[in-house]
Amino acid sequence: DADVTQTPRNRITKTGKRIMLECSQTKGHDRMYWYRQDPGLGLRLIYYSFDVKDINKGEISDGYSVSRQAQAKFSLSLESAIPNQTALYFCATRTSAGTGNTEAFFGQGTRLTVV
Amino acid sequence: GNSVTQMEGPVTLSEEAFLTINCTYTATGYPSLFWYVQYPGEGLQLLLKATKADDKGSNKGFEATYRKETTSFHLEKGSVQVSDSAVYFCALSTGQSSGSARQLTFGSGTQLTVLP
Numbered sequence: 605d606a607d608v609t610q611t612p613r614n615r616i617t618k619t620g621k622r623i624m625l626e627c628s629q630t631k632g633h634d635r636m637y638w639y640r641q642d643p644g645l646g647l648r649l650i651y652y653s654f655d656v657k658d659i660n661k662g663e664i665s666d667g668y669s670v671s672r673q674a675q676a677k678f679s680l681s682l683e684s685a686i687p688n689q690t691a692l693y694f695c696a697t698r699t700s701a702g703t704g705n706t707e708a709f710f711g712q713g714t715r716l717t718v719v
Numbered sequence: 720g721n722s723v724t725q726m727e728g729p730v731t732l733s734e735e736a737f738l739t740i741n742c743t744y745t746a747t748g749y750p751s752l753f754w755y756v757q758y759p760g761e762g763l764q765l766l767l768k769a770t771k772a773d774d775k776g777s778n779k780g781f782e783a784t785y786r787k788e789t790t791s792f793h794l795e796k797g798s799v800q801v802s803d804s805a806v807y808f809c810a811l812s813t814g815q816s817s818g819s820a821r822q823l824t825f826g827s828g829t830q831l832t833v834l835p
Contacts, residue, residue, distance in 0.1 A: 608762070637822070646725075646808060646827035647763075662822075694762055698823075705751035705770040705812065708823055710762030 607631050610695050610711035617685050617718055625680045625714050627695030634700050636678040637708070638662075638670060641692040650693075653678055654700065685718040692716075721746045725809050725826035732799055732833050740794040740829045742783075742809035750811040752776075752785055752792040753823070757806040766794075766807070799833045806830050 608629045617623050627636065634655050639647040649662030651670040659672055667689060671679045682689055695711040726741040744750065751770045755763040767776035772787035781796045792809060809826040 639825075644827055647825040649822060652822060696763075696823075705768065707753065707765040707768065708763075710764065712760075712762045 606712065608695060608697055608709050608711040610693075610714050612714060613712065614715045615717070617716070619686055619718055621685050623682045623685055623716070625693055625695075625716070627678045627680070627711055629676050629678075629695075629697045629709070631697050631699075631709055632675075633697035633709070634675060635698045636672065637696040637698070638668075638678070638680045639694045639696060640664065641694060641713070647694065650680065682716075682718075685716075687718045690716060690718050721750070721811055721813060721824040723809050723811055723824055723826035725807075725829050727827070727829070729830035729832060732831070734801055734833055734835050735798045736833075738794070738796040738799045738803075738831070740807055740809075740831070742792045742794065742826060744790050744792065744809075744811050746790075746811055746813055746824075748813040750813045752783070753810040753812070754781070754783055754792070754794050755808040755810060755825075757808065757828070759805070763808060799831075801833045801835050804831055804833045 611626045637652045638650040648664050653659045653672045656672050669681045693714045696708040698708045722745045724743050753768045754766040756766045757763045767778040769776040769785035775784045783792050783794045806828045808828045810823045812823050
């Protein structure tokens, strides 16, 4: 089984609908992240969480919300989806141990299309 | 703030050609530097990393040297294979106590296609 699991893998939704993307991890990491990938723009950080009670906005949080239900679970919601939220979404985890040189582990991504 | 600049792609090479993908960065403090690779249909995975100046990270025939004087971390491989076709991301992280500074900052990615 994958260490970081994202569901669904693919989703098509209509404009204005609410949608939730889920992420779960078995790494035991305290830090979890949601990124969005668009062609030519790399990965942009939407939200990040350093533990269940610590949630922070990233560089492009508008139109998104998150919930850290447990250390292992971090969900991303689009309250009212719009077409420019069509993208590939990645969840990632990372340990807080060390001095910033630890690697991040990524899920396989969720391809979201808003029509 | 922190930023990473990668050479724009796409890059198309013939098998056994030499590969260089340029990466430069700006950062406060002393960053750790990473190269991630994304194969088609998959998430990112760590390819190599270097945590201090003059360190060389290497894996699967790829190498990158942390050059503090030029703030660079260029990815190289002497002889690419078709199986190396993927998107490559340069990234950095600093060890500052500020939560935002501990995030990974990614470059825009470089698509590599290797033709047989």
